[in-house]
Amino acid sequence: MDSFSTGSSGTGSPQVSSDEFMDQMKVQLAQAYAQEFLETVRGKCFDKCITKPGSSLSGSESSCISRCVDRYIEATGIVGRALFSASR
Numbered sequence: 001m002d003s004f005s006t007g008s009s010g011t012g013s014p015q016v017s018s019d020e021f022m023d024q025m026k027v028q029l030a031q032a033y034a035q036e037f038l039e040t041v042r043g044k045c046f047d048k049c050i051t052k053p054g055s056s057l058s059g060s061e062s063s064c065i066s067r068c069v070d071r072y073i074e075a076t077g078i079v080g081r082a083l084f085s086a087s088r
Contacts, residue, residue: 041072 016024049064050057057065 037072037076041069045069045072 045065045068049061049068051061
């Protein structure tokens with residue numbers, strides 16, 4: 001059975017209520033969003049902050065990564081709040 005199946009009728013097709021389906025879609029969308037966000041932040045912050053890749057981060061690289069991630073999180077929150085308030 002796949003993650004959308006909650007049982008089956010005589011025809012063998014999965015039976016999922018619309019509420020269950022929406023809950024499953026929300027979870028999958030949240031996971032996909034989180035993965036995309038992390039990949040974007042990792043790529044952009046790495047390109048910006050890591051000038052000479054090595055076996056460890058220098059102090060300046062570490063603080064640059066931290067500031068970069070903080071900025072992306074803050075920007076994502078601002079955009080999310082703007083979109084949420086615009087949809088009301």
